[in-house]
Amino acid sequence: MPRALKINPRDNVAVVLNDVQSGEEVVVNGEEETIRLTAREEIAFGHKIALIPLEADQPVIKYGEEIGRARVAIPAGNWIHLHNLYCQRGRGD
Numbered sequence: 001m002p003r004a005l006k007i008n009p010r011d012n013v014a015v016v017l018n019d020v021q022s023g024e025e026v027v028v029n030g031e032e033e034t035i036r037l038t039a040r041e042e043i044a045f046g047h048k049i050a051l052i053p054l055e056a057d058q059p060v061i062k063y064g065e066e067i068g069r070a071r072v073a074i075p076a077g078n079w080i081h082l083h084n085l086y087c088q089r090g091r092g093d
Contacts, residue, residue, distance in 0.1 A: 002017070002025075002027070003017045003026065004027070006030030006031070006033075008064030009031055009032050009064070010064040011061050012051050012059075013048040013049060013061065013062050014049050016044075016046070016047060016048075016049055020039045020043040021039065021042055022040060023039065024038070024039050025038055025039075026039050035051060037051065037077050040075055040077040040078045041078060042079070048060075048062065048080035049078070049080065050074050050080055052076050053075050053076050054070040054073065060080060067087065068087035069087070070084060070085065071083075071084050
């Protein structure tokens, strides 16, 4: 069974620890809890999975910090990556 790691209790995403297929149950281990959710799409090792439904422009939290914002609404269990995440920090434009 695929596993993922919730790094900080504030996080709304987790990092998958092996490749995940759509429809697979993922066990997410965190400091304070263990969560089980179904992956809604394929997610490669080391990438992020949404732990909760995220609204468009909602902060994406990893390491307890905002790493970007959702471009669109993202259901729990979806892959979080550049196609649905944006960040204005450090752009310089």
